[in-house]
Amino acid sequence: MTNPTNRVAIVTGSSKGIGAAIARRLAQDGIAVVVNYMSNQAAADAVVADITAKGGQAIAVQADVADKAGIIKLFDAAEAAFGGVDILVNNAAAMGLAPIAEAEDAQFETLMETNVGGVFRGMREGAKRLRDGGRIINFSSSVVGLYQPTYSLYAASKAAVEAMTHVVAKELGPRRITVNAIAPGPVETDLFLNGKSEALVETIIKMHPQQRLGQPNDIAGLAAFLASPEGAWVSGQTIRTNGGTV
Secondary structure, three states: OOOOOOOEEEEOOOOOHHHHHHHHHHHHOOOEEEEEEOOOHHHHHHHHHHHHHOOOOEEEEEOOOOOOOHHHHHHHHHHHHHOOEEEEEEOOOOOOOOOHHHOOHHHHHHHHHHHHHHHHHHHHHHHHHEEEEEEEEEEOOOHHHHOOOOOHHHHHHHHHHHHHHHHHHHHHHHHOOEEEEEEEOOEOOHHHHOOOOHHHHHHHHHHOOOOOOEOHHHHHHHHHHHHOHHHOOOOOOEEEEOOOOO
């Protein structure tokens, strides 16, 4: 498979978890993929190797989306390797949980710089450099709706993503660029599991209507639809993918 669709995607934070599943799925659909990582090059290289072994096209590019130059580096690499960019998946995120009375300024700044700043800079660059008819897929979370204790900073960062998504969809609509947000519920990834005891994870599973955690591929299918020609009439939406949690 050598990019039969002539479409190119950047997936931030795609060395593992949901991002890696999306990168693999888009490549399966014939899209060339830029696999972004911040520090784990081996994991990113493994995703690229998996894609290319199946006949797809992919490159791994190190960049920190919390850094002003990071997203520019990703677009430059995509254009140099594949000639342009059609799809931007703003997946990279940080998570930090604490009751508001115990939340630290550094925690707040990290969440806002990565979760809000990274998406802002991604959409800004995408608005300038995506080809007409392109796609922007942002990531919110179903905690915006659940509003659970200890999630105040994380939920606030994702609520900001949803607000920007709806506005930018209207700004880029004349160019047929769709902008949507996916809001997963609990998904079995390192980001979700980190810092949680087995007992807490089991409690969360028991609260879920389907009695399980989501899997990265549960999310990747929706991202693939939004990136596809069939998703052209869906824009300015936040789509909760949580198996009925909220």
